[in-house]
Amino acid sequence: MTGSDPRYDRRAASRVLAALARPGLGGSVATPPVRRIEYTSAALQPETGSHLTLSQRLYLERFMRPCRADQVTSATHRMAWTDSEGVPNTGHFHSGGLGPIVPIAMREAVLTLWHTLRADTALAQRVSGLSARDAAVLEGTTTDHDPIEIFRVGIEATGRALAQHALLARWTPYRTPTEFAAGMRDSGIYAAVATRWYWELQASSYRRGMIAVTLATQPDGTVRYSLETVATLRAMKDTTIEDAHRIMRRATHAEGLSVADAITKYHDELDLISRQYALLPPGTRPACLAAMPHQLDGEHYSLLPVVVDKFTEVFIATVARLTVVEIADEVETGSGEDRVFYVPDMSCKHCVRTITGVLESMDIGVQEVDLVSKRVIAEFRSPRNRQRAFEALRDGGYNPTVELPAPSEPTPTESAV
Known part of the structure; x- marks a missing residue:
């Protein structure tokens, strides 16, 4: 796969991934x-007098x-x-x-689907055969340029949305994890996340154990975002886009920088609010690449329902064969000079860029940040x-930890909770 000059085109990038x-x-x-x-x-x-933590x-x-x-629901517990x-x-x-x-x-469902991606040799061959033009579109439009990596992040984002919305489960008709997962799928909540939220809001609020959503139960037993939630999410997204445009206008007009130089200089500001929004034409409302519909070979196709259906199927199968057991929390071991730690939220x-930036801003040399193992040296x-x-x-919403003990070996007779 050969490269070309990157170009920013969300619809074209979405079509490449769909194909x-x-x-x-x-x-x-x-x-x-x-x-x-x-x-x-x-x-x-x-905090005293609040239902939110300081970080939230x-x-x-x-x-x-x-x-x-008052529009935000917080988790009650952090777990590890x-x-x-x-990992x-x-x-x-x-x-x-x-x-x-x-x-x-x-997490187990995500790992299972990652394995299927890695084992999909036909997909790997299609990726290796991408044209220079299509590769340039992905490089110019997406944060994770490699298609396999984009799909991997998309699967994790799907799982993250499920776990985050589970903070609201007691206000829904769903009483078990299986009912809840099927209900989220059937209610179209994933499409609402893809179209209403902006990416950094989902990732950062998830890491902090909070969600700015209210669910309303419909007569058919499904749930929808309340009208107030839809309005608030849209206002937050519009504010984020305007912040990104303001930074880019200042850099390219007042300072005379090129787009590439502006992104480099204002990396931290644009990275927090998504540099893709800074490159949107004025008046354009962004949509998740996976949610965009396409006509491929004469048929209607959208990637998001495919990912959601497969994730839901694997999650339900996983729950049926999983037992979780709480154990006593032990004090983290290791001396202060230990170089290795883990950031599970990464x-x-x-x-990777955010964590590296935080450490380097404190004059801490970073030797390695491994996204797969979540390990930092x-x-x-x-x-x-x-x-x-x-x-x-x-x-910053991340939860660094020392290495945890290896999980217990499963036994064939254990039943699910």
């Missing part, structure tokens, strides 16, 4: 094995204008566990809802320096 996926996105999925996964949990500590309130005030605190591939994870759940099984099963190249000058770095990452 790659339409013949088949991943092969058949085997029945998930019986698993037992242990987790620890701790109650979130809201700061993010709300800085990046969610004009959303109000090691998945079936030995540390963190997540959130609401004690009045479906509990910790949703984020854990979500999900894409945007996160950095040169800390002292135990205090390491602790300060962890606090800075937590302020």
Whole structure:
């Protein structure tokens, strides 16, 4: 696959991805094995007189204008566990809802679908045969330029949306994880996320255990976003787009920079609010690439329902064969000079850049940030320096941790919760 000059074109990029996926996105999925996964949990500590934590309130005030605190639901607990591939994870759940099984099963379903992607040799061949023009469109339009990586991030975003909306499960008709997953699919909630939200809002609010949504039950038993939610999400998205355009206008007009130089100079500002929005033509409303419909070979095709249906199927099968068990939280081990730690919330190249930027801004040398294993290797000058770095990452919505113990071996007789 040869490159060309990158060009920004969201519809063209969406069509490239749809054409790659339409013949088949991943092969058949085997029945998930019986698993037992242990987790620890701790109650979130809201600020005095509020239902939000400090991190949640700061993010709300800085990046969610004009959303109000009373429009946000917070998790009650943060949890940590090691998945079936030995990677540390963190997540959130609401004690009045479906509990910790949703984020854990979500992660296992994501891992299963990632395996099917890696094993899809036909998809790999189609990707390797991309034209220079199509490769340039993806490079100029998307954050993760490689199609396999884009699909991988899309699968994880689907799982993230399910786990985040599970904070609202007690206000829905769905009483089990299986009912909830099917209900989210049948209600079209994933399409609402793709069209109403902006990407960074979903990722960052998920990491902080919060969601700015109210669900309204319909006569047919499905759920929809309330009218107030739709209006608030649109206002937040419009504000984000205008912020991005303002930064880009200042850089390219007042400062006379090229688009590439503007993105380089204002990387932090544009990365937080998505540089893709900064490149949108004025008056254009962005849509998720996976949600755009296309006519391919004379047939209507959209990638999002394909991913959602497959994810829901795998999630339901995973829940049926999964047992989760809470264990006592142990104090993290390791000296302050330890160079290796993990950031379970890290999900894409945007996160890699953000985490690297936080550490380097504190004069901490970063040797490696591995997106797959969630591992970071950095040169800390002292135990205090390491602790300060962890606090800075937590302020940014990430949850660094030392390596957790390996998961217990499953036994064939264990049943699901």
